Amino acid sequence: MTNAAPHLYFCSALDKAEDWRSALAAHLPAFKMSVEGDDYDPATVDVALVWTIPDGLLARFSDLKAVLSLGAGVNQIDPSQIPAHVPLARLVDETLTRTMVDYAKAVVYRYHRCLDQFEKASNDARWMFIAPKATSETFVAILGLGQLGRAIAFALRDEGFRVGGWSRSAQPLAGIETFAERHGLTTLVSRADIVINVLPLTRHTTHILCGELFQYFRRGSRLVNIGRGQHLVEDDLLQAISAGILSGATLDVTAVEPLPPSHPFWHHPDILVTPHVAGLSSPTSAAPMVAHNIRRAMTGQVLLNQVDLARGY
Ligand code: NDP
Ligand code: OXD
Numbered sequence: 001m002t003n004a005a006p007h008l009y010f011c012s013a014l015d016k017a018e019d020w021r022s023a024l025a026a027h028l029p030a031f032k033m034s035v036e037g038d039d040y041d042p043a044t045v046d047v048a049l050v051w052t053i054p055d056g057l058l059a060r061f062s063d064l065k066a067v068l069s070l071g072a073g074v075n076q077i078d079p080s081q082i083p084a085h086v087p088l089a090r091l092v093d094e095t096l097t098r099t100m101v102d103y104a105k106a107v108v109y110r111y112h113r114c115l116d117q118f119e120k121a122s123n124d125a126r127w128m129f130i131a132p133k134a135t136s137e138t139f140v141a142i143l144g145l146g147q148l149g150r151a152i153a154f155a156l157r158d159e160g161f162r163v164g165g166w167s168r169s170a171q172p173l174a175g176i177e178t179f180a181e182r183h184g185l186t187t188l189v190s191r192a193d194i195v196i197n198v199l200p201l202t203r204h205t206t207h208i209l210c211g212e213l214f215q216y217f218r219r220g221s222r223l224v225n226i227g228r229g230q231h232l233v234e235d236d237l238l239q240a241i242s243a244g245i246l247s248g249a250t251l252d253v254t255a256v257e258p259l260p261p262s263h264p265f266w267h268h269p270d271i272l273v274t275p276h277v278a279g280l281s282s283p284t285s286a287a288p289m290v291a292h293n294i295r296r297a298m299t300g301q302v303l304l305n306q307v308d309l310a311r312g313y
Helices: 017-025 094-112 115-123 147-158 181-191 234-242 283-298
Strands: 007-011 032-034 047-050 066-069 139-143 162-166 177-179 194-197 221-225 246-251 271-273
Touching: 007 017, 017 032, 017 283, 047 283, 066 283, 094 115, 094 147, 094 194, 094 221, 094 246, 094 283, 139 147, 139 181, 147 162, 162 181, 177 181, 234 246
Parallel strands: 007 032, 007 047, 047 066, 139 162, 139 194, 162 177, 194 221, 221 246, 246 271
Antiparallel strands: none
8 A cells, every 4th residue: 555646657659648647637636657768767667558568668667556558459568568466457438439439320320321332423423312221220230349339339229220249248238139159240240231340359359350250241231340450351351342242341440550552442442441540539538547547556456447368358
């Protein structure tokens, strides 16, 4: 137990230390934050706030009490860099959840109201009538029913879409058909018009979106990947679209980011790429939970949203 002001080490190429410093100041009466290049004593660092962990960084922090991820996903963090006794927590943030839900709704409506087809027709100056359908005529499958998948599933359910979801432990969710295990996955995708992947990247989910699974997809369905690029076997997607199994895909994440200009996804008429923007967290809205975890780390309590490193999420 300690009453000393916590010493945080901040490390991210994507997030601004100053934004986090001011957001946390509203919730922690006193703390010190160091970044690369500062003059500080590594033995006094209590908590690391990171997107990724540079090789060997944490080994210098002899009194480290917790690692807090700046991402909801933690696959970018190499667990072998974290000392065995130090817990890792991931980010849960209402702004991140809201932006993921907004993105999923926008993409689902784009397909549901055939805007992708109207965009093509419009480019060719072609008047093409397709009658609107009711939301209840479109079935959306969500792979991953965690913090984000559940919020997306409920939002789409509330819009009247038929929604099914797949997770490790098919928990009952009001108004959502839930599935587990491999046969649950193949059954679910075989019913869906739109499949949204929001799984964490683990050794069990890497390359889960592959030709073998696409065989079960409903003919003409669409894939939306907002999980991680490594969930998808990219060549298998191109083949599944050529074969007419899938009629399109929206990819917010790709195996290599930024996606190189020469990549075939950019110019594919049935693929929309967005630059990993589906969900964005905000230091202001995430700071209360992060500050709470810093206090918990300082008093030796179990962290909120603690990652099970053996499970990988
Ligand atoms: P959670 O940890 O809250 O949820 C993970 C879900 O995936 C759980 O439902 C879990 O099942 C399920 N799951 C995990 N492994 C398996 C498996 N092998 N088989 C079936 N189901 C599995 O994660 P979040 O919802 O917070 O985030 C999900 C992912 O979204 C992140 O890991 C990240 O990759 C991605 N993300 C992308 C962003 C973007 O901008 N594109 C932004 C933020 C996150 P169970 O419930 O049974 O444990
Ligand atoms: C995350 C992300 O995992 O932005 O938070 O991808």
